[in-house]
Amino acid sequence: MSLAQEMAALWGEYLDxxxxxxxxxxFALGGNSLIGIKIIERVAQEYGAELSVRDFYLAQTPARVAALVERGRSGT
Structure with a gap:
């Protein structure tokens, strides 16, 4: 499973x-600020990548969030 697919599955857990x-x-899936913060916290715990709320909201898709996680892991 790719990281983007893992992110999609994680989002699904929080989106009913x-x-x-x-x-x-x-946002089209019904995401809101509370759910976003929960996902950000979970990504930090499980993947060791710190995402800002702004970056998460601008990314908007699991694939783009996965790219941010990859960058966070590599330190760039």
Whole structure:
């Protein structure tokens, strides 16, 4: 499973266990600030990547968040 797919599955857990694809938009799926913060905290715990709320919201899709996580892991 790719990191984008892992992120999509993680989002699905917080979005009423719905199917989420790597290119699905967080806000179109019903995401809100509380859910976003929970996902950001979980990503920090499980993947060791610190995401800002702003970066998370601008990314909007699991695939783009996965790219941010990869960058965070590599320290760039």
């Amino acid at each position: 266990n719905r199917e989420v694809g790597p290119d699905d938009d967080f």
